[in-house]
Amino acid sequence: MPYRFLEDITQADVAFKATGKTLNTLFKSAAHAVIETMANPKTVKPKLTFEFTKKEQTVERLLFEFLEEIIYLKDKEAAVFCSITVKVNEKTLEAKAILKGDTVNPKKQELHQDVKAITMHNYKVEHNKEWKTTIVLDI
Amino acid sequence: MNEFQKPEMKQSSEYTWDIPQTYKKGMNVPARIYASKKLLEGMDNSVYNQLTNVACLPGIVKHALCMPDGHSGYGFPIGGVAAFDPNTGVISPGGIGFDINCGMRLVTTNLTYNDMKPHLKKLVDLLYTKVPSGVGGTGFVKVDKPKFREVMSLGAKWCVDQGYGWEEDLERIEDYGRIKQANPDQVSDKAVSRGINQIGTLGSGNHYLEIQYAGEIFDEKTAKQFGIHSKDQICVMVHCGSRGFGHQIGTDYLKIFADAMKKYELHVPDPELSCAPFNSTEGQKYYEAMACAANMAFANRQVILHRIRECFSQTFERTAEDLDMHLVYDVAHNIAKVEEHKVDGKKRKLVVHRKGATRCFGPSREELAPRFRKTGQPVIIGGSMETGSYLLVGTDKALEETWGSTAHGSGRTMSRTQARREVKGQELQKEMEKRGIYVRTASYSGLAEEAGFAYKPISEVIDVMHNAGISKKVVAFKPIGNVKGTAMLNQMILLPLLLFAFLILQLLF
Numbered sequence: 001m002p003y004r005f006l007e008d009i010t011q012a013d014v015a016f017k018a019t020g021k022t023l024n025t026l027f028k029s030a031a032h033a034v035i036e037t038m039a040n041p042k043t044v045k046p047k048l049t050f051e052f053t054k055k056e057q058t059v060e061r062l063l064f065e066f067l068e069e070i071i072y073l074k075d076k077e078a079a080v081f082c083s084i085t086v087k088v089n090e091k092t093l094e095a096k097a098i099l100k101g102d103t104v105n106p107k108k109q110e111l112h113q114d115v116k117a118i119t120m121h122n123y124k125v126e127h128n129k130e131w132k133t134t135i136v137l138d139i
Numbered sequence: 140m141n142e143f144q145k146p147e148m149k150q151s152s153e154y155t156w157d158i159p160q161t162y163k164k165g166m167n168v169p170a171r172i173y174a175s176k177k178l179l180e181g182m183d184n185s186v187y188n189q190l191t192n193v194a195c196l197p198g199i200v201k202h203a204l205c206m207p208d209g210h211s212g213y214g215f216p217i218g219g220v221a222a223f224d225p226n227t228g229v230i231s232p233g234g235i236g237f238d239i240n241c242g243m244r245l246v247t248t249n250l251t252y253n254d255m256k257p258h259l260k261k262l263v264d265l266l267y268t269k270v271p272s273g274v275g276g277t278g279f280v281k282v283d284k285p286k287f288r289e290v291m292s293l294g295a296k297w298c299v300d301q302g303y304g305w306e307e308d309l310e311r312i313e314d315y316g317r318i319k320q321a322n323p324d325q326v327s328d329k330a331v332s333r334g335i336n337q338i339g340t341l342g343s344g345n346h347y348l349e350i351q352y353a354g355e356i357f358d359e360k361t362a363k364q365f366g367i368h369s370k371d372q373i374c375v376m377v378h379c380g381s382r383g384f385g386h387q388i389g390t391d392y393l394k395i396f397a398d399a400m401k402k403y404e405l406h407v408p409d410p411e412l413s414c415a416p417f418n419s420t421e422g423q424k425y426y427e428a429m430a431c432a433a434n435m436a437f438a439n440r441q442v443i444l445h446r447i448r449e450c451f452s453q454t455f456e457r458t459a460e461d462l463d464m465h466l467v468y469d470v471a472h473n474i475a476k477v478e479e480h481k482v483d484g485k486k487r488k489l490v491v492h493r494k495g496a497t498r499c500f501g502p503s504r505e506e507l508a509p510r511f512r513k514t515g516q517p518v519i520i521g522g523s524m525e526t527g528s529y530l531l532v533g534t535d536k537a538l539e540e541t542w543g544s545t546a547h548g549s550g551r552t553m554s555r556t557q558a559r560r561e562v563k564g565q566e567l568q569k570e571m572e573k574r575g576i577y578v579r580t581a582s583y584s585g586l587a588e589e590a591g592f593a594y595k596p597i598s599e600v601i602d603v604m605h606n607a608g609i610s611k612k613v614v615a616f617k618p619i620g621n622v623k624g625t626a627m628l629n630q631m632i633l634l635p636l637l638l639f640a641f642l643i644l645q646l647l648f
Contacts, residue, residue: 011183011210011551012217012345038274068390075333075383078275104275111582113555114274114343116386117237120393120410121213138213138237138386139344139555 003033006134009122013139014113019132023059023088026131027066027095031084034070034118035101037137039080040110046082046100055094059125062088063133066095067118078104080111113139146187148172148179154207154607158191165195165408170203173541175603178207181552181595185211186218192408193221197416198228200482200489204541206496207603208550208595212236214411217495220544223417225477225490229405230422231414232396232429234492236473237389238342239429240436241380242313243470243497243519243547245530246444247366248451249463250373252352255619260577262454263350263620267579269446270348270622271340274582278339280442287335288323294434295469298441305466308441310508312469313498313516316437318476322427327391330428334384334435339442341622343585345548346379347524348443350620354527357612361532364510365467365517367614374616375451376528377443378521380473385432392425417490426475433474440469467530468517472497472547478506480542491542499545499610501535518610520601522549524578525571525591527617529601531610545610546601549594558593559584580623589623 002019009015016033020026035041052069056062066086073079081101088095104111116138125133148156151171156179158170170190172179186209193215194203200222209218214233223229255262271278280303282290290297295316298304309315341348353372356362367374381388396413399421400406405414415421444466448459455462475492482489500507501515511517515533522528526549537543553561564583567590571578580586604610 005556007554007556011554012212014555072329072333072383072387074275075337075387078277078336080274104273106273106582110584111274112584113582113588114276116344116383117390119213119237120413123410136213 003029005033009134010136013136015134015136017132017134019130021130023090023131024086026133027063027086027088028084030063030067030133030135031070031086034067034115034137035081035084037113037115038074039112041082043108043110044080044082045102047102048077048079048100050077050099051097053094053096055092057093059093060123062093062095063125064118064123066097067135070099071115071117073099074115080104080109115139145184154603158187160194163191163195166191167196168194168199168202170194170205172205172209173603173607173609174207175599178595178599178603182209183211186216189214189216190219192412193219193234195408196221196223196229196231196412196414197405198224200224204544206544206546207600208495208546208548210550212494214409215492215494218546218550219494220492220496220542222480222489222491222542225417225488228417228490229414230417230426230475230490231412231492232389232392232425233411233413234494235429235475236494237386238380238473239385239389239432240471241473242436242440243472243521244377244440244444245467245517245519246375246447247463247465247467248373252371252373255350255373258454259350259620262450263577263579263622265450265454266348266447267622269450270443272346272622273343276340276342277336278442280338282335282338284331284335287331290338290438291323291326291431291434292321293317294437295441298438298445303445304441308444308466310510311466312437313471314506316441316469318430318433320427321430321434323431325424325428326388326431330384330387330391333387334382337382337384338439339446340382340439341379341443342382343582345589348447348622349376349524349618351376351528351616351618353614354617355615357614361514361613364514365530365613366465367530375447376519376521376616377440379439379443381432381436382439384435388428388432392428395421396425429475433471437469468519470497470519478542480538489542493544495547496544497547498543499531499533499537500543501533501538503535503538518545520546520548522597523591523594524589524618524621524623525576526597527615529597529612529616530614531601531605532613533610534608536608537610541609545604549597549600551593552595553593555588558590559587561592562587562590576618576621578621578623586623
């Protein structure tokens, strides 16, 4: 998955860079980085399914809202996640997602950090040959 | 983190370093950092950039301040303090943080280290199961939406009214555990559904519940007035905030303020400093929503105190009253409040933002309960889980210099990834146990990230504020047991599982 965690952005929190040839892959990469920050996805079973749709005016806002929804579902459903299917309509700037995961269970899952929020710290989405973004998560 | 050059600073006293208003275009006031030379040299360069960005905000009064535990944050640096004129100035979620009213709570007991030693593991294990922590932790207090609105409005008082605490607890909490401006109508449904099940939970990151003993008493008279009577006395410290509820309010208003900035034609150097005029509709709505999150955090720590009292009572087979489990104090270190301060000799109302900074009012302040009007307010500053923590007392000098504010913790010196590379969580847990600190955690990577070496030495931070006369040392505590912000088996799934197992056994036998 084209994302990597960065060390030189923040000491107290978690930052990552995600890339993708399409908005679909960018969104999927960024979502996986968020999912992995909360728990090792290999240790989470796909017992629960959450579907959501986001529509925004700009790509930046759409990605922000899309990732924020994952954080929101983590708390609302007391869940961690293992996979996500994403479909982004680049023309209408609409993202549909199917997120799979399970209720938190530290006896079965390798849990990491409880992400508080997606920040706007140095946040931007760029498109050159490929899409890329750098995101800082507040821990 | 090192893309900005350190500005030239003028040392204005032994522990204060000033950045002139001319350093950056747009600065409305100068900036001041409280630090020793060593701590200053260790600060990452983003702190200077972020602090001087704060100095650019409209309506800021006198100076932008950074405490000695300062490190880079979002918008404001962590350790940042700034006061704004309510008529010409702004309120900024970036000056408060996503974890609104993250704070500290300290509880006494009449137990000694030797009393605790044979029971320590059993007690920490019990606390670990009774105080949920980590990803997706849900609390035992179940409320519906109307009741949650009461929590938002009443804070710790709601808990005491429900039997989760003692009446005396309330006067030992900043603002008596309730910010009156709270208005649940300004809170989104999303924030409510994110936080409604989280009352009484720790969270993760650097949040913790710690059993400590008094290691050194610096000021016996004040220590006694605060309930610490001797070395080796066992106390309990809690660090947590408003959980997903506050995080969602921060996120909601960051977006609302991005639009408000255009409406009010405000320009800031960093999008994380998005703000609105304090007296605008958006500014007031955020202030009222922030107060709801602050009250939820007071309630959260109050319910945790109730659980701590239950666990001690069960372990030692004595009542919490018999164990003298009194609250010393509860302080917020991520908050904005309207306070009266003297500016150039005249009293003015100001919107004081403290982000990773603790209120430390001296004895002259009317906001303090009568019991603290001779001493000043207790100030609780937590260190890393290996080094220990401090109880201090606020001073009137702080009111003159820092809007009555001091440091809040150690401040990180190392990234989480770097800390994980340096040590494995399991090794650290074993090593700490050899040194007499028993830790329970379900996230070993999270434990490694919180290793003592990843933080600045707490004693240096404390000494700066003590020697500068801002907050005076009362007691230093040493950790012996720690529930680290991790995760537990969710009670919502545990109970059905136990019921199912019970039914199966019934069928078999």
